[in-house]
Amino acid sequence: MKLVKLSEGETEVFVPEHKKGPGPRGTDLPVFYNPAMEMNRDISISFLKAWDVNGKNLLDGMAASGIRGIRMANELYSGEVTLTDVSHESIKLMKKNAAINDVDVDIFNESIESHLLNNRCKYDYVDLDPFGTPVPFLPTVLRYTARNGVVGLSATDTSVLCGTYTKKCLRLYSARPENNWCRHENGLRILIGHVVREAARYDRAAVPLLSYYDGHHFRVYVKLEAGAKKADDALQKLGRYDFGEYDWEEGKKTGPLWTGQLFSKKILERMTSVGTMEEGSLEMWKKESSMPPFFYDNSIISKYLKLPPPPLDYIITELRERNNKSVKTHFSPTAFKTDAASSVVLDIFKSYSSAP
Ligand SMILES: C[S@@+](CC[C@H](N)C(=O)[O-])C[C@H]1O[C@@H](n2cnc3c(N)ncnc32)[C@H](O)[C@@H]1O
Structure with missing residues (x-):
C-alpha cells in the first residue's frame, strides 16, 4: 500500500495515497480514509474537550487508519484510548500511526460488537463511524457503553434518511422520511428518534448533546442516562409531522422522529471556550438551539x-x-x-x- 503523511489537528498520520478534491470516498482504498471527514474529526476533538474526558476510557470502535482515536490520545487528556477494527490492513497502519505519534493506545483486531461484549460498560465514550448506516451496531453500542457515557455516531446513508428510499428507511429506521425542503432536519430527527427508541430497550435515555448535518453525513452525540423513567420521558419526545405546501403541523405523515432539542447549550458554550474549532458553526448551532423543529x-x-x-x-x-x-x-x-x-x-x- 502506497502511503502519504499528513497532519490533522496536532497529529501526524500515514494514510493510503488518495485522490484530492471534494466529495465523500474512502471505500475504494486498502484502508479507509476520507479527507472530507476532517471537520467531523475536528468537531469530535472539540466536543470531547468540552465534555471533559479527564480519566475517562475512550473507544474508537471503527478506527480504520486510527486517525480519530490517535488524535484523541494525542490531543486530549483522557484515561485509556482503545482502537478496534475488523480489517488486518487497518491494524498494521494504526500501529504505525500510534508509533509515530508516540501515543500509548490499545489496539484490537476485532469487531466493535465483540469488543464491547468482552468489555461491557468499560468505555465512557464510544465512537461509531461506519460506512452507511449505524443501525446494525446500535443495540450493542447503546447497551454496553458505560452508564452516563456518551456515544458519538455518524450516518452517511443520508439519501435513505432524507426520503429518496422511503421503503429502506421504513425497514432500517422504522420511520417514514419526507423528501421535501426540511428533509435534512427530518432525516437527522429520524436517526435520533431511532437511537432514543433503541436505547429505551435497555432502560436508557439517549439525550442529544450535539447533532448536525454536514453535506454527506449526519453526526449525533448522545449521553446515555440510566433509568426506566428517563427512558420513558425520552420516548415522550417522539412525534410525527404532516408537511403542507409551506409549513407543517403535528400529524401522521413523517416519523416517528425526535421532536426535542438537537444541542446542549452548555456543551456548545464549553466548545466555544476550548476554542479548537471554527466559531461560525458553533455560533449558528447556538442560535438554533433554542428554536422549535423545522424551518x-x-x-x-x-x-x-x-x-x-x-x-x-x-x-x-x-x-x-x-x-x-x-x-x-x-x-x-x-x-x-x-x-x-x-x-x-x-x-x-x-x-x-x-x-x-
Ligand atoms: C468509515 S470507516 C471509519 C473511519 C474512521 N473512523 C476515520 O475517522 O477515518 C469504517 C471502518 O469500520 C471498519 N469496520 C466495518 N465493520 C466493522 C465492525 N463490525 N467492527 C469494527 N470495525 C468495522 C472498516 O474496516 C473500516 O475501517
Missing part, C-alpha cells in the same frame, strides 16, 4: 405565493420586529427558523412585494 425555505414560499423572494436578513429582521424569534439554520443556506405562525411569515413576504 421555512425562502424559495418554496415565494413559489407558493408567486412573489419574489425577500432577502433572508430582511425576513429575519421583520420577524424579530414583530416579537418573534428567528435565526438562520445550518440545514440550508436559503432557510430560516422561527416560532412565528405561518400567517405572520406569509404577511412578511406579501408586504415585501407590495412595498414601493
Whole structure:
C-alpha cells in the first residue's frame, strides 16, 4: 500500500495515497480514509474537550487508519484510548500511526460488537463511524457503553434518511422520511428518534448533546442516562409531522422522529471556550438551539405565493420586529427558523412585494 503523511489537528498520520478534491470516498482504498471527514474529526476533538474526558476510557470502535482515536490520545487528556477494527490492513497502519505519534493506545483486531461484549460498560465514550448506516451496531453500542457515557455516531446513508428510499428507511429506521425542503432536519430527527427508541430497550435515555448535518453525513452525540423513567420521558419526545405546501403541523405523515432539542447549550458554550474549532458553526448551532423543529425555505414560499423572494436578513429582521424569534439554520443556506405562525411569515413576504 502506497502511503502519504499528513497532519490533522496536532497529529501526524500515514494514510493510503488518495485522490484530492471534494466529495465523500474512502471505500475504494486498502484502508479507509476520507479527507472530507476532517471537520467531523475536528468537531469530535472539540466536543470531547468540552465534555471533559479527564480519566475517562475512550473507544474508537471503527478506527480504520486510527486517525480519530490517535488524535484523541494525542490531543486530549483522557484515561485509556482503545482502537478496534475488523480489517488486518487497518491494524498494521494504526500501529504505525500510534508509533509515530508516540501515543500509548490499545489496539484490537476485532469487531466493535465483540469488543464491547468482552468489555461491557468499560468505555465512557464510544465512537461509531461506519460506512452507511449505524443501525446494525446500535443495540450493542447503546447497551454496553458505560452508564452516563456518551456515544458519538455518524450516518452517511443520508439519501435513505432524507426520503429518496422511503421503503429502506421504513425497514432500517422504522420511520417514514419526507423528501421535501426540511428533509435534512427530518432525516437527522429520524436517526435520533431511532437511537432514543433503541436505547429505551435497555432502560436508557439517549439525550442529544450535539447533532448536525454536514453535506454527506449526519453526526449525533448522545449521553446515555440510566433509568426506566428517563427512558420513558425520552420516548415522550417522539412525534410525527404532516408537511403542507409551506409549513407543517403535528400529524401522521413523517416519523416517528425526535421532536426535542438537537444541542446542549452548555456543551456548545464549553466548545466555544476550548476554542479548537471554527466559531461560525458553533455560533449558528447556538442560535438554533433554542428554536422549535423545522424551518421555512425562502424559495418554496415565494413559489407558493408567486412573489419574489425577500432577502433572508430582511425576513429575519421583520420577524424579530414583530416579537418573534428567528435565526438562520445550518440545514440550508436559503432557510430560516422561527416560532412565528405561518400567517405572520406569509404577511412578511406579501408586504415585501407590495412595498414601493
Ligand atoms: C468509515 S470507516 C471509519 C473511519 C474512521 N473512523 C476515520 O475517522 O477515518 C469504517 C471502518 O469500520 C471498519 N469496520 C466495518 N465493520 C466493522 C465492525 N463490525 N467492527 C469494527 N470495525 C468495522 C472498516 O474496516 C473500516 O475501517
